[in-house]
Amino acid sequence: MIPLQASDLARVVGGTLAGDDVLVRGGVQTDSRLVEPGDVFVAMPGEVTDGHRFVATAVAAGAALVVCERPIDDAVPHVVVPSGLAALQALAAHVVAAIREGCTIVGITGSNGKTTTKNMLQAILERHGETVSPVKSFNNEVGAPMTMLRATSSTRFLVLELGASREGDIASLVRIAMPDVAVVLKVGLAHAGEFGGVERTQRAKHELVRDLPADAVAILNHDDDRVAWMAERTAARVRWFGLEAVDGGLWADDVDSSIDGTTATVRRGDDAWPMTLRILGEHHVMNALAALSVADELGVAIPDAIAALESMVRAERWRMELLRPESGVVVINDSYNASPDSMAAALRTLAHVSRSSAARSVAVIGAMTELGDSQVEEHDRVGRLVVRLGIDRLVVVGAGAKAVHDAAEHESSYGQETTYVETSDQALALLRATLQPGDVVLVKSSLSAGLKDLGDAVGGVA
Structure with missing residues (x-):
């Protein structure tokens, strides 16, 4: 996180500071077990337990500041707020606004493939500048802000994985971060039970591109009709990817897989590039095309981006x-x-x-x-x-x-x-x-x- 005085942090999150006005230089944690010296610990009620029970553990681990929903007896400086979650999100919005001028923000959503595509982008972009992306698949109302809070003034690329359990979830995260480039991979039946059907899933995923400004870019899966539907419902410039030829976009053919990996030919117009992924499964070619489309939009040469993908040993732990x-x-x-x-x-x-x-x-x-x-x-x-x-x-x-x-x-x-x-x-x-x-x-x-x-x-x- 960018350095902040405790009094400035209190102002950002709408809270009241108790204790010394310390300068915070560490990270932000919601899990006391992950706190390191100098960190901010945000205590929030959760589904299983209440973070306020672990304030003493966080302080013992070296927390410099605690954000909490009720006063604490500890000597550590703390900021009392009405909602720990709202404070976390407000702080994330402040950090994103502070680093935006020198940083490109990429948002990814879809029923499948978000984490793999995020990892592919990390592999590509980290060769071209400091890149921050989610740990595991941190993509919800807590996880996405936690990723944003890891960004600093030297971060050049901030990659966000945006998931949802209900309509409105992605829209709220977009309001915090407002991506420069947004990727929609697929609309399918994942989480359809929570949403109440695939049509509502489609509307929820559409929230990523719905409110983008005209100078943003929406990268959409041309092969998925529910994703293609979004092109007419965003002000952003649209780029396509898919397994069928698409004007101006990246597409692939000659797709094949073996126990040793997946091969394809990536194409754009008359240009063609062979690609051999060590990641297993033909469906990962679509994820690769999405990542390559972002890289191309950001000025990374396609051969360089493919080389980065070919260096990946796996998509993620326990994923193919x-x-x-x-x-x-x-x-x-x-x-x-x-x-x-x-x-x-x-x-x-x-x-x-x-x-x-x-x-x-x-x-x-x-x-x-x-x-x-x-x-x-x-x-x-x-x-x-x-x-x-x-x-x-x-x-x-x-x-x-x-x-x-x-x-x-x-x-x-x-x-x-x-x-x-x-x-x-x-x-x-x-x-x-x-x-x-x-x-x-x-x-x-x-x-x-x-x-x-x-x-x-x-x-x-x-």
């Missing part, structure tokens, strides 16, 4: 992460997030790479969450897709995903190839007893299904 344990099996651990779209993409990747290497394919599937009334229907679709793709073995874990097993079992002649177990421990025992060297295993679920550790265990990660 390739593991090669001593057992001789190949594990694709993609158990950090799951939606109907990302589930289908991962299964198609499994089917394709296993066929290309003449290997047996094994899908280990856990529940997809936040699908609302379509929960059973979408899991049923997954089970039938497994059969249609010819995946050799299916293991379904947990009651939330049982419809996957039921659908696969009901398909003709597939009953002997699918197994349902209730727990990850049961799945691990089954896999260890039945996997053979050379098998390609996909472990795919939402994070709350708890399969990431199962994927690591099968993949030989301690």
Whole structure:
């Protein structure tokens, strides 16, 4: 964060300072376990606990200033505010305004691919200037401001991942940061249960570009009709990307994948650039095109940007992460997030790479969450897709995903190839007893299904 006097910080957040008017030079934390000497600790009530319970821990760790919703007895200087969340967001808006002149702000949203695209942009832009992007997938009303607060006067690129649980969430974050470049990747069924349907998801994602000024740029997925719809509903200049030829934009063909990665040819007009990603899955080509479009807009040469992408070993921990344990099996651990779209993409990747290497394919599937009334229907679709793709073995874990097993079992002649177990421990025992060297295993679920550790265990990660 930029340095601030405690009195100035109190003014910015609309609070009252108690104690010394210290100069704050550290970062901002909402988790007392992450506080380092000189940091600001923002105490907020949460869904599970109340940050005010951990003020003493933060002070002991060296917090220079506490922002809190009620007076505290500690000797540390503190600013009392009506709302810790509102204070956090106001402080983030102040920092963004202070650094905007020398910094380009990029916002990314979409039902799938935000974190991968963010990581791709980090890999590209950090070669050209100090780049700040979210830790993991910090993208909500707390996480996005926390990313903004990591920016300093030397930050040249600030990349924000903007997610939403309801309509209005992204709009509120846009008001804080107002991106210079905004990317919309895809509108799908991820979180559709929370929104109440894909149409409302579309409106929520549209908030990223809806209020942009005319001198901003909206980079939109030409292949997704729900994203293309946004082009007529923004004042920003529009750039397209996709797998079909698009005027003036980047597109790709010759897309292929193997167990060693993904290849494609990136094109613009008469220009063409080969690209070989070590990241597994043809669907990541779209994420790469989005990142390359931002880089191109910011003046980075396409060959240089592609070279940065080709240096990436993985998209993110537990996202299409390739593991090669001593057992001789190949594990694709993609158990950090799951939606109907990302589930289908991962299964198609499994089917394709296993066929290309003449290997047996094994899908280990856990529940997809936040699908609302379509929960059973979408899991049923997954089970039938497994059969249609010819995946050799299916293991379904947990009651939330049982419809996957039921659908696969009901398909003709597939009953002997699918197994349902209730727990990850049961799945691990089954896999260890039945996997053979050379098998390609996909472990795919939402994070709350708890399969990431199962994927690591099968993949030989301690």
